[in-house]
Amino acid sequence: MRTLVTGGVRSGKSAHAESLLADAPAVTYVAPGPRYDDADWDARIAAHQARRPASWVTVEETDLPRAAAAARGALLIDCLGTWATAQLDDLDAWESRTWLDAFAPRLDAAVEAIATYDGDVVLVTNEVGLGVVPAHRSGRVFRDALGWVNQRFAAECDTVALVIAGRVLTL
Numbered sequence: 001m002r003t004l005v006t007g008g009v010r011s012g013k014s015a016h017a018e019s020l021l022a023d024a025p026a027v028t029y030v031a032p033g034p035r036y037d038d039a040d041w042d043a044r045i046a047a048h049q050a051r052r053p054a055s056w057v058t059v060e061e062t063d064l065p066r067a068a069a070a071a072r073g074a075l076l077i078d079c080l081g082t083w084a085t086a087q088l089d090d091l092d093a094w095e096s097r098t099w100l101d102a103f104a105p106r107l108d109a110a111v112e113a114i115a116t117y118d119g120d121v122v123l124v125t126n127e128v129g130l131g132v133v134p135a136h137r138s139g140r141v142f143r144d145a146l147g148w149v150n151q152r153f154a155a156e157c158d159t160v161a162l163v164i165a166g167r168v169l170t171l
Helices: 013-020 039-051 063-070 079-090 099-115 137-155
Strands: 002-007 027-031 056-059 074-076 119-126 159-164 166-171
Touching: 002 013, 013 039, 013 074, 013 119, 013 159, 027 063, 027 137, 039 074, 063 074, 063 099, 079 099, 079 119, 079 137, 119 137
Parallel strands: 002 119, 002 159, 027 056, 027 074, 074 119
Antiparallel strands: 159 166
16 A cells, blocks of 8 residues: 655644554654754654654654665655755755756655555655745745655555545545
8 A cells, every 4th residue: 555645734644644554563654854953843743753653663864765675564754845855955956956857866766665665655745736836936946846746656656645624535
């Protein structure tokens, strides 16, 4: 089973994704985002950690192929939006005009790692394409990159779910 769970901020997507693996005997939870020196960000991470079963193995890794290769059991990646941010940061995409040439192979490798993973996979991502065109270049870069990321991973999934206000819609 491969499932992509998308939705807006605080929509309930992470909790839904976690519930899909509640009965799995082993889960590797991959947190692929950048680390910030920010108390609010730390509080969000702590809330996610407190909600997960103690038996789940947590891996903080921005290299998704490496994380998938080391994972055991079901694989939960939360979230592709933070993974994309880490990649865009690394590529200085916020200022560069040539970032896509370097981003595309990273995306290809990550999608391949998930497509060939021997076990259940649940991916969490943000839906940011429903709003207005961002006024700043960084917002447009992120929106476009995450749109491509979401399309590519969704194509490899058996199920795609949209979570809005805690309600789950299967797409």
